[in-house]
Amino acid sequence: MVRRKMRPREVLLGLLLFLVLVSMLTFYIWYQTEAVRLGLKIRDCEEKIKSLRDDIQKLEIRKASLLAPGRVETIAREALGLVEPGDGDVFFDTRGAGR
Numbered sequence: 001m002v003r004r005k006m007r008p009r010e011v012l013l014g015l016l017l018f019l020v021l022v023s024m025l026t027f028y029i030w031y032q033t034e035a036v037r038l039g040l041k042i043r044d045c046e047e048k049i050k051s052l053r054d055d056i057q058k059l060e061i062r063k064a065s066l067l068a069p070g071r072v073e074t075i076a077r078e079a080l081g082l083v084e085p086g087d088g089d090v091f092f093d094t095r096g097a098g099r
Helices: 008-066 069-078
Strands: none
């Protein structure tokens, strides 16, 4: 069998074709890797959002319990020593009523 000698132009064309194929394969692998990475990042962000919403709900429940009128009144009476005003203890300022 006689082996044909390859011309430089054929070698260059073969090398160029090889480089194009390697480049396309590299781009495809990079694209798939980025898609997976972004998918994982989105999942982490969604979990963080869920966690933050749970925290907000717990804080709103705590806020409601801390601002309950009965609790506020108990603290006002026991801790601060406040009492209901008597009949003679309430005064109305009528100076600004006509304006």
